[in-house]
Amino acid sequence: MALPTIVVPKKLLKNKSALQGFFDNHQLERVNDAFCTVIGKVDVDIKLESEDKDRILLSGTVSCELELVCQRCLNSFSYPLEIGMQTMLVDEDSMINKKTSFDDWPILGDELNLLNLIQDEILLGLPTAPTCETACSENGIMPSNGEIQRSECNPFEVLRQLKKDINNT
Numbered sequence: 001m002a003l004p005t006i007v008v009p010k011k012l013l014k015n016k017s018a019l020q021g022f023f024d025n026h027q028l029e030r031v032n033d034a035f036c037t038v039i040g041k042v043d044v045d046i047k048l049e050s051e052d053k054d055r056i057l058l059s060g061t062v063s064c065e066l067e068l069v070c071q072r073c074l075n076s077f078s079y080p081l082e083i084g085m086q087t088m089l090v091d092e093d094s095m096i097n098k099k100t101s102f103d104d105w106p107i108l109g110d111e112l113n114l115l116n117l118i119q120d121e122i123l124l125g126l127p128t129a130p131t132c133e134t135a136c137s138e139n140g141i142m143p144s145n146g147e148i149q150r151s152e153c154n155p156f157e158v159l160r161q162l163k164k165d166i167n168n169t
């Protein structure tokens with residue numbers, strides 16, 4: 001089921017409804033840019049619980065597949081993203097001096113821009129310097145232990161090996 005952009009959490013809570021469905025990739029305008037493209041749909045599965053009269057806890061998962069540009073080799077690669085989210089919806093006044101272990105998300109009035117919230121979750125879940133680890137490590141640029149192997153190679157040893165190869169052909 002396609003999810004609405006705007007929801008009314010208090011109403012959903014009253015009807016014991018969950019937020020289960022999807023957004024289409026083209027809706028995620030803030031996530032899609034030159035270095036990141038959402039592939040297919042973004043699946044959302046969130047339940048709502050009442051904490052107290054001013055606070056509603058949203059918890060569940062947001063999952064999607066992204067196409068990112070590798071910061072090392074500039075090739076694009078597929079990046080599955082699954083975010084476990086726990087967000088507390090709070091009326092702005094009640095936020096003050098109430099520390100929770102959840103991300104607080106102020107809502108103005110009764111409406112929540114669900115699409116914005118989901119986009120924030122994805123943007124926060126993105127790696128800061130995405131690298132296509134498999135392909136890059138195959139090329140020797142980034143071995144799986146994270147250290148740069150190239151600097152450990154003796155360039156003269158490489159030349160010697162090259163010369164040997166040429167002589168053998």
Ligand SMILES: [Zn+2]
Pocket residue numbers: 070071072073074075131132133135136
């Ligand atoms: Zn790469």
